[in-house]
Amino acid sequence: MSRKLKIVLYGLLCLLCVPFVFPTWWMATSSLKPVSDIFAFPPALLPSRWDLSAYRQVFQVQPFAEQYLNSLYIALVVTLGTMAVAAMAGYAFARIRFPGQNALFVVVLIGLLIPSEVTIVPLFQMFHTLGLTNTHWPLIVVPILGAPSVLATFIMRQFFVTLPGELEEAARVDGLGRFGTFARVALPLARPALGAVAIFTFLHSWNLYLEPIVYLSTPERFTLPQALTQFVDAYGGPLWNVQLAAATMTALPVLVVFVLAQRQFIEGLAHTGLKG
Template sequence: MSRRVKLALYALLCVLCVPFVFPTWWMVTSSVKPISDIFAFPPALIPSRFDFSTYSRVFELQPFGQQYLNSLYIAAVVTAGTMAVAAMAGYAFARIRFPGQNLLFLVVLVGLLIPSEVTIVPLFQLFHAAGLTDTHWPLILVPILGAPGVLATFIMRQFFITLPGELEEAARVDGLGRFGTFRKVALPLARPALGAVAIFTFLHSWNLYLEPIVFLSTPSKFTLPQALTQFVDAYGSPLWNVQLSAATMTALPILVVFVLAQRQFIEGLAHTGLKG
């Protein structure tokens, strides 16, 4: 490919990325603008005046630090739990033969077809009967055992299917049992798939909105998506610059994590598609 063609391709890619980059840029710059300048048309790419006091107001109006920690530890626990459950379930579906294996896996996959809005009422009744409403347990158990866990299991199964059978035979010759083979042979090789599962599970938990507004009612227990809706004035109108400051603090760490880990994420998804 000639240098001129490469430059033209890079220029085209820069133009195409504008619709994706501009909303984030507008969010970050508008968080330090006066409210009167946020919706000015045409929008200013660079604020005429920087007002960083909105970032301190985020912590004054809400227990935002506690809410940030809530989202962080819930996402970490959900990610670890989903990786553990999905890795074991995916390995079992891929490498262990048992009666009704394919039918059971099909039943599990049906969980991906059921919208969360359909199951939220019976889930609320279940957790309410167990006395777990207004706690973080529903936000931990539902993603691990629900659709995100099912998708993670599917990804792990697809990866384990691609592993050569000779690896398990060699492990059995060395005296390893089924769990030993999984822990010492299959699991270390599954790092790309585990990386992909970890990233999309963390993002899903971090952005979870429906379940928190259903199960939580105490502001100090809120997660970030729910907390972002609480920055309003006395008349119920949004405090746009304060909301955007909170949204910036919420989004930027995740963007950094994804940019740093995107290669492993793509590699993991590519490995899962090698064999059906």
């Protein structure tokens, strides 16, 4: 590829990035503007006067620090739990032969076709009977055993199918059993797929909105998507600069996770047949 063609290609890509990057840039910079400048037209790329008061108000209006920690630890637990369940289930579907294997895998995949809204009422009744409403247990158990885990299992299964069988044969010759082969041979090679699963799962848990508003009623136990709707004034009107500051802080972990795992994410999609 010639240098001129590269310059044209990179210029076109930068131009195509503008519709995706500008809203995030506007959100972050507007959180540092006075309220009167937020909806100025045309929008300014940088604040005319830097104002950090919105970031202080975020923690004064409601217990945002606790809510932030709630979302963070729930997302981490769900991500690790889903990775463990999906890795073992995906390996079993890819490598262990048993009667009805393909039929059972199809049944598992059907879970992707069932919207969460369909099951939310019976799940609420079940957790209410167990005394687990207004706790974080439903937000941890349901994703690990629900649709996000099904998608993760599919990704892991597709990856393990592509691994050469000779690797397992060599492991068995060395005396490793089924679990030893999985833990010491297959799993270390599955880092790209695990990276893709980690990003998908973390994003799903971090952005979960319906389940928290159904199960949680105490502000100290809210997660961030639920908390973002609570930044209002005494008349119920939105506190725009405070909402934008909270949204900016909410988006940071997502960006960090993607930057750290983007290489494994792309490789994982390439090995599972999900790339566009």
